[in-house]
Amino acid sequence: MRSALVGLTMVAVVVAGCSSTGDDHGDGGDTVSGIVTEVTGDLTVVESFVVQDDRGDSHLFRPEPGLLFYGGSLIHLRDHVVTGQRVTVHFEPSAYGGMTATLVEHADEAEPHEHG
């Protein structure tokens, strides 16, 4: 069972990396905009997160160490899972074959954004 899980996870990471290669989504450069559909980690650390773009493609990211969200914790991404507010992720390929998020910002700065 464990090996199967490992394999499937590898598929997830690798396919996510493959799907984004050379894909600028009209944003110019290595960025993806969309809704946050998964945030893995705990109350204090985001290990990875998934953004689904407007075409329905999903992109798995690992944040670079210390990555913040507007100066605050990246955990705030969980808020976006609930609210559906879109984000834009700037990323670069990483050594493991996936994508490393280097900047996360609201896709539409005009959208209201409040804590719960």
Added chain:
Amino acid sequence: MGTGKPLNGDVPYSCGTPTVPAMKRLSLLLVATALVASACAGNAGETLVGIRASTDPAVGDSRLLFAVNEIDGTRRGSPEEMVSVVASPLDDPNRSIEADAVFTWIVADSVGLYLADVPFDSAGLWQIDFTMSTGEDTEPFLIDIQAEPATVAIGEPAPLIATPTLSDTALEDITTDADPVLSLYELSLDQVLQNGRKSVVLFATPAFCTSAACGPLLNQTKELIDRAPDVDFVHIEVYEGFNEVGFAPDGEHLAPSVVAFGLPSEPWLFVVDEQGLVVARLEGVIGEGELEALLGIG
């Protein structure tokens, strides 16, 4: 009904090799597998997608929280848009559980989630197909049911942890609630759990919430205090030291009780019986009448 296609079908991969994370991380990433795999297979432009909001589902749970979105990010859902779900374990797809989901607003007329009563009875990946009353196409999603939850499980004793009270701490250092109810902070958690009364233990941090649900759940809970005089209510902030210079909502500032309860997210509400055993664990939102039923009030 959703498309019904498997979400973890054969997907070739040929890029690099990722590091192997811990087991828990693996299980969470599997949900991402589903999304990625389905995305690579191609999506219909008008398909609605379900987004799992439950962060710690486990065997014995029956609360499935999810959101519904259009592909372009438009959040869907309202009490008028009825949703039914069919949950099936991937390793036994012929077995299924059907349930109607109830939409619950988190912020009135703005943000909400669907809540379905699905008694998950086996660990592993479950596929959730859902049907909208609008008849639109839907994309199933996966949820990984843990054998044991990260949080204190139903039937387990609630951890006896001392928490700050008004007798030893200033109110503004106990809660970030802008409109606090003092009775929530008169007794320490360990006192509440040992006094032979039923209790409601709410972990929420309105000022630092990452789920948008803390304030609303706290407000819902406060409204029930006067209706349940035989129940002790206590509100516990997720972080401590939040008024200190240089505070950050990080691991160093997690409240000891939050760690003891094993919370992976917030807010969480636990109902504890007279013997100090957890009888209900509710994440994020509570449905209409849900907590009242657990407390035996009309």
